[in-house]
Amino acid sequence: MVRMNTGARRYDVVVIGSGIGGLTAALTAARRGRGVLVLEAGKQLGGFTNPFERRHYGFDPGIHYLGECGPGGAFRRLLDGLGLDRVRFRELSPDGFDRLVFPGYEVATCRGVDRYEDRLAKDFPRDRDGLGRFFALLRGFRAAMSALSGKSARERLGALPHLPIFLRYGRATYGELLDDLVADPLLKAVLAAQGGDYGLPPSRASAMVGLGVLDHYLVGGAWFPVGGSRALRDAFVDALREAGATLERSRPVSRVLVRGGRAAGVLCADGEEIQADAVISNADAVTTYRDLVGTPHLPTRLRRKVARTAPSLGAVCLFVGTDLDLTQTTMTDANVWHFSSANLDEVYAPADRGALPSADFFFLSSPSLKDPDSPGKAPPGHHTVELVTLAPFEPFSRWAGAKTMRRGEDYDRLKADLGDRWLAAAERYVPGLRGHVQVLEVATPVTAQSFVGTPRGSIYGPEHTPDLIGPFRYGAKSPIDGLFLCGSSVLGCGVVPCAASGRIAGKLATAR
Numbered sequence: 001m002v003r004m005n006t007g008a009r010r011y012d013v014v015v016i017g018s019g020i021g022g023l024t025a026a027l028t029a030a031r032r033g034r035g036v037l038v039l040e041a042g043k044q045l046g047g048f049t050n051p052f053e054r055r056h057y058g059f060d061p062g063i064h065y066l067g068e069c070g071p072g073g074a075f076r077r078l079l080d081g082l083g084l085d086r087v088r089f090r091e092l093s094p095d096g097f098d099r100l101v102f103p104g105y106e107v108a109t110c111r112g113v114d115r116y117e118d119r120l121a122k123d124f125p126r127d128r129d130g131l132g133r134f135f136a137l138l139r140g141f142r143a144a145m146s147a148l149s150g151k152s153a154r155e156r157l158g159a160l161p162h163l164p165i166f167l168r169y170g171r172a173t174y175g176e177l178l179d180d181l182v183a184d185p186l187l188k189a190v191l192a193a194q195g196g197d198y199g200l201p202p203s204r205a206s207a208m209v210g211l212g213v214l215d216h217y218l219v220g221g222a223w224f225p226v227g228g229s230r231a232l233r234d235a236f237v238d239a240l241r242e243a244g245a246t247l248e249r250s251r252p253v254s255r256v257l258v259r260g261g262r263a264a265g266v267l268c269a270d271g272e273e274i275q276a277d278a279v280i281s282n283a284d285a286v287t288t289y290r291d292l293v294g295t296p297h298l299p300t301r302l303r304r305k306v307a308r309t310a311p312s313l314g315a316v317c318l319f320v321g322t323d324l325d326l327t328q329t330t331m332t333d334a335n336v337w338h339f340s341s342a343n344l345d346e347v348y349a350p351a352d353r354g355a356l357p358s359a360d361f362f363f364l365s366s367p368s369l370k371d372p373d374s375p376g377k378a379p380p381g382h383h384t385v386e387l388v389t390l391a392p393f394e395p396f397s398r399w400a401g402a403k404t405m406r407r408g409e410d411y412d413r414l415k416a417d418l419g420d421r422w423l424a425a426a427e428r429y430v431p432g433l434r435g436h437v438q439v440l441e442v443a444t445p446v447t448a449q450s451f452v453g454t455p456r457g458s459i460y461g462p463e464h465t466p467d468l469i470g471p472f473r474y475g476a477k478s479p480i481d482g483l484f485l486c487g488s489s490v491l492g493c494g495v496v497p498c499a500a501s502g503r504i505a506g507k508l509a510t511a512r
């Protein structure tokens with residue numbers, strides 16, 4: 001499938017980047033018999049799904065839980081359709097996979113829309129009717145989305161009865177939707193608690209993404225890949241190699257070659273030009289259009305959209321390997337969402353104004369409790385703990401572009417402070433953790449920027465505001481013939497939407 005021509009390498013499809021979107025796009029094209037080259041800028045494949053090890057502990061930065069992995073789930077079907085039935089998942093406790101902890105109130109999000117509705121209605125009896133309307137809307141949203149993904153026009157027409165949801169809330173914030181339906185501020189915060197999964201408070205997030213994330217986990221439960229993100233990433237990489245694709249690491253692409261108005265290949269940073277019938281970019285849409293394609297090639301409307309697109313927040317992450325037996329603590333396989341207040345605007349305020357995050361808003365989980373039978377996670381009796389908190393780029397921007405491990409003493413001191421602060425936060429749920437740390441790593445937005453190349457160290461792609469969601473986000477098909485996009489800029493962030501965008505891009509790129 002690789003055609004040598006005039007000295008330059010030539011492939012049917014070149015994929016820029018090997019995040020889950022890029023890997024899915026590449027495998028989709030390879031399964032259709034195309035010659036595929038994946039060029040990854042990083043030293044390792046996988047983008048945010050690239051795992052890492054410290055001594056005997058394995059960490060999974062970009063996967064804490066996934067929806068749609070059970071029998072019949074959309075991700076299970078996508079994997080099976082690509083011949084990846086080797087990927088297996090373990091379900092997190094269906095009775096409570098997310099513990100939402102607010103001052104004076106705690107509730108666990110469980111599998112099953114009806115069950116969660118009942119659980120919340122018991123706690124918020126005065127909002128029982130509003131909750132009924134909210135969950136009816138959520139059910140309608142799912143019915144519409146599954147109709148819209150149907151193959152035939154007839155199936156897609158099934159979305160029609162639910163059109164009012166999109167007419168009313170398609171351009172609304174999630175906060176506006178919640179204000180319409182429920183009254184209690186604490187209940188609103190509970191229904192928006194998973195906003196950390198896309199990095200926005202309800203006052204700024206699209207209503208569609210608020211509903212979408214709840215739906216993603218409530219309907220079929222939350223799952224973790226057996227073997228962690230390594231097992232998922234490696235299944236794609238192995239299948240790609242078996243299908244004859246070429247994957248090259250440490251190969252940053254500096255340009256998408258546009259000739260005669262169509263994508264003709266790529267130029268690597270080392271000067272190699274590679275020709276291709278189709279190019280699929282898994283890099284962020286702004287990076288792709290502004291830096292790799294170049295704004296002179298873009299239609300005016302797209303140029304304006306690129307100029308006004310803001311990246312989502314980054315994160316400070318703490319990765320801990322401990323010899324504490326977490327099975328003896330209150331930690332389970334559930335994620336803990338810890339909030340200092342039910343006023344989510346207040347909770348997000350420090351990050352929104354560019355300050356270091358407060359130690360009172362974080363997401364805590366133990367991957368080793370989610371994946372107890374995988375030997376790669378931690379030695380017997382030991383565990384891993386990961387804490388994530390959303391963070392802006394500003395406090396870290398002076399180290400942008402500096403080499404990993406060479407950012408200097410100030411950076412090391414800041415990381416040590418953050419490590420201390422967040423270990424203290426984690427001790428609320430894992431008492432004694434500080435005295436039992438075997439390994440500790442702190443990642444900041446500059447870590448994401450240097451390892452995954454995201455703008456301002458963002459972890460979720462372009463912000464999920466109403467003007468950047470659904471048809472207003474970036475399409476898998478670009479206005480440049482032969483150029484396609486996948487990853488968090490397309491359907492939204494999260495492993496499953498990114499993989500789904502890769503499937504779409506891979507099909508479009510091989511349609512001709």
Ligand SMILES: Cc1cc2nc3c(=O)[nH]c(=O)nc-3n(C[C@H](O)[C@H](O)[C@H](O)COP(=O)(O)OP(=O)(O)OC[C@H]3O[C@@H](n4cnc5c(N)ncnc54)[C@H](O)[C@@H]3O)c2cc1C
Binds near residue numbers: 022252
């Ligand atoms: C801390 C954290 C926790 C998360 N938790 C979850 C979770 O529990 N569940 C969930 O579903 N999602 C989670 N996510 C989000 C999820 O991991 C991401 O949305 C998803 O993995 C992004 O995939 P992507 O396809 O956009 O590619 P990315 O992972 O963004 O990878 C893009 C790749 O392209 C490469 N690249 C960029 N530019 C170039 C270039 N010029 N040349 C060559 N290569 C290039 C990069 O090096 C990178 O490898 C989490 C993310 C983070 C950071």
